[in-house]
Amino acid sequence: MSTMVFFFVPTVIFLAVVVPMWLILHYWTRARLNKGMSSDEREQLEETLALAERLEQRVQTLETILDSEHTGWRTRRDDDR
Secondary structure, three states: OHHHHHHHHHHHHHHHHHHHHHHHHHHHHHHHHOOOOOHHHHHHHHHHHHHHHHHHHHHHHHHHHHHHHOOOHHHHHHHHO
């Protein structure tokens, strides 16, 4: 019986204290390492921002054309509602 207690008590302490702390610290460290963006993610973000800027320029161009060709197009749309 004393041999069983000799192995049982340290095992319970190990499983109740050491393993949870180990897991928490392991995943906390992993999260800190992965906190920033990777180079692929950064490149994709820059491409998306460039696309958004080009689309914004296109919308501004279309609004300029509509303003010159169809005066009051903005107010007519508001009147339809």
